[in-house]
Amino acid sequence: MTTDIKEIMDRLESHRLWIDTIGEQGDKLGIDEIDLRNVDLSQYPLDQAYITACAFDGMNLNHKDFSSSLLSSSTFISTNLEGADFCKSNVSYADFSYANIKAARLADSECIGTLFVKADLSDANLVAALFDETDFRNAILINADVRLATFERVLLKGAKLTGVQGLEEAFIKSINIGTPEQPNLLVGEEARIWLQDNCLSHE
Structure with missing residues (x-):
């Protein structure tokens, strides 16, 4: 963490x-365990980079391009990422808790063990993304597009799912409507029916 600005x-x-x-x-960016909160990233591209276990918490990164980057284990807690592009990125084990990810693009992204607790993913493009043990508890997924996305052991307790699009084309393997400590796993068709019912529920 001693790398200077x-x-x-x-x-x-x-x-x-x-x-x-x-x-x-030049050289492709490869950084690990760097606190970027005091760095002005506005002028720099962050796509096609290796940025692992780095801290972006609380930053304003609206419309930032992170596409095709490896961002695993990085933290984006309470970060503004409205309209950001994470297409084809790997955000496994990253933490987006409380982040504003409205209308962001996570198409084709890999989200294994990723935390989206209380994050706002309204209108997000989640097409063909992989969600495995992803934590969406109390997240807002209103009008998100999940076509061709894969859901496996995804935590959804308290999530707002009104208007989620493309469920009939998503691969719903299993969802957890309980907690990690006390799972309540719904598998296959049962999981899909639960999701469809909750997409139609009132906000």
Whole structure:
């Protein structure tokens, strides 16, 4: 955690050059266990990067492009990510608790053990994403698009699911409407019916 801000900026600049020159110059960004909360990321691309176990908590990163990046175990607690692009990214074991992820794109992303507790995913694009033991407890998923997404052992207690789209095309293997300590697992068709009932429920 001792990496100084100037060194991080140099690496971000090198990554920008790497993207601009399609890999001819610069270096692909690879950082681990870096606190980025005091770094101004507004001018730098963060797609196609390796950014593991880094802290983005409470930052304003609306419309940021994180596509095709490895972001596993990073934290985005209470971060503003409205309209951000996580397409084809790996956010397994990342923590998005209390984050604003409205209208963000998580299409084709990998979310194994990811925390979205009390996060706002209204209107998010979750098409073809993999959700395995993902924690959506008390999250807002109003009007989210889940076509072709896979749900396995996904925690949904208290989640707002009104208007979720594409359920009939999603792969619903199992959902947990209990807690990790006291699971209440619904499998297959039973899980799908529970989801459909809750999508039609009142806000």
